[in-house]
Amino acid sequence: MSDTSAIRIGFVLAAIMYAILFVGHIVAAANDWDLLFRLIASIITAQTFFIGTSIVVLGRAGPSESKLQAQRLGYGVSLPLSAGLAYAYANQSFNLALTLAFLGVTTLTHGFTIWRLNRMMNGKVD
Numbered sequence: 001m002s003d004t005s006a007i008r009i010g011f012v013l014a015a016i017m018y019a020i021l022f023v024g025h026i027v028a029a030a031n032d033w034d035l036l037f038r039l040i041a042s043i044i045t046a047q048t049f050f051i052g053t054s055i056v057v058l059g060r061a062g063p064s065e066s067k068l069q070a071q072r073l074g075y076g077v078s079l080p081l082s083a084g085l086a087y088a089y090a091n092q093s094f095n096l097a098l099t100l101a102f103l104g105v106t107t108l109t110h111g112f113t114i115w116r117l118n119r120m121m122n123g124k125v126d
Contacts, residue, residue, distance in 0.1 A: 003062065007059055007066060007073065011070075013059065025037055049102075053071070055073060055074050056071070064120050064121045072110075079103060079106060082103050086099040
């Protein structure tokens with residue numbers, strides 16, 4: 001499987017997983033299944049902050065260059081999802097501090113992974 005195919009497959013699988021979780025959290029909320037709702041919301045939150053890693057794992061991306069490309073794609077996808085997540089956590093209202101915090105977490109998680117992959121590719125592994 002080519003690097004591009006692995007990233008594409010990972011992206012599609014991550015998107016399907018995200019969509020299923022999103023629908024699941026709506027169903028759980030509608031039925032007052034609080035524990036299930038919280039569990040699904042926690043998984044959605046984690047996946048939002050680690051979309052790049054989800055793409056790598058689900059697509060079984062191989063070489064570091066492919067993983068780096070997946071992380072960059074994931075970061076671009078994760079930014080608007082993080083802003084939407086902050087909106088949801090603020091009870092469907094805009095909260096600048098929460099939005100910046102969520103965008104910051106996304107930037108840190110993806111940024112650290114991208115930084116680490118760049119170091120590995122340049123032979124500077126600690």
